[in-house]
Amino acid sequence: MAQPAKPGRKTRGRPARSPAQIADMRAGIADCAMRLFLTEGYAAISMRRLAREAGCTPMTLYQYYDSKFDILSALWAEVLGEVFDALADVAAAEADPRARLVAVGEGYVRYWLTHRERYFLVFMSGGVSQAEVTGFVSGSDTLTRFDLLGDVLGTALGDDVEAEALTLKTQMLACLLNGIAHNLITIGGVPWAAPEALVRQGIAGLLEA
Structure with missing residues (x-):
C-alpha cells in the first residue's frame, strides 16, 4: 500500500x-x-x-x-452560439413582429454566406457519423438556441396559431433558411435571386399558408 x-x-x-x-x-x-x-x-x-x-x-x-469529435462539437457550439447571439441582437432591435422575423431570417442566411467556411464546418464536415451528429443534437443545449426562430415566427403569426401548426412552420422556416444558404453556397453558376428576396418570399409563404 x-x-x-x-x-x-x-x-x-x-x-x-x-x-x-x-x-x-x-x-x-x-x-x-x-x-x-x-x-x-x-x-x-x-x-x-x-x-x-x-x-x-x-x-x-x-x-x-475525449476525442476529435469532442473538439469538433465544441466548435459547432461556438459557431452556433455566435450566430444566435447576433440574431438575438437583431431581434431585439426590431419592434414590428413581421419585420423582426424577416430581419432574423436574413441575418441567419447572411451569416453563412459571409462565413462560408464555417458553414462547411458545421453542416458538411466529412468523417462524422450520424450517431455523432445525433449525440450532439440530443445532448447539447445549443439546439435550444434555434428556439429563437419559433419565437419570432410565433409572434409574427399572432396568438391564434396552434402549437402544432407553429412547430411545423418553425421546422419549415429552419429548412427554408438552411436550404437558401446551402444552395447559394454550394451550387454556383445558377443566377439565384438575391438572398434577401429569397428569404422574404419564403417567409411570406409561411405567414400566408
Whole structure:
C-alpha cells in the first residue's frame, strides 16, 4: 500500500492546473483545431497532428478533450452560439413582429454566406457519423438556441396559431433558411435571386399558408 506523503515533502508531478488555466488550454486547442479544420478539413486532421500543431503531446490533448469529435462539437457550439447571439441582437432591435422575423431570417442566411467556411464546418464536415451528429443534437443545449426562430415566427403569426401548426412552420422556416444558404453556397453558376428576396418570399409563404 502506498504511504501518504510526509508533511513538507515534495510530491512528484506537476501541480494541478487552475480552472482558468484549463479553460485557456482548451481554448488554445480549439483555436488550433478551428484553423486546421477550416483549411484542411476535419477528416484530414488526426489527433497526433493536432497535438503537434497545438504544441503538446497527444496524451496531453486527451486530458482536455475525449476525442476529435469532442473538439469538433465544441466548435459547432461556438459557431452556433455566435450566430444566435447576433440574431438575438437583431431581434431585439426590431419592434414590428413581421419585420423582426424577416430581419432574423436574413441575418441567419447572411451569416453563412459571409462565413462560408464555417458553414462547411458545421453542416458538411466529412468523417462524422450520424450517431455523432445525433449525440450532439440530443445532448447539447445549443439546439435550444434555434428556439429563437419559433419565437419570432410565433409572434409574427399572432396568438391564434396552434402549437402544432407553429412547430411545423418553425421546422419549415429552419429548412427554408438552411436550404437558401446551402444552395447559394454550394451550387454556383445558377443566377439565384438575391438572398434577401429569397428569404422574404419564403417567409411570406409561411405567414400566408
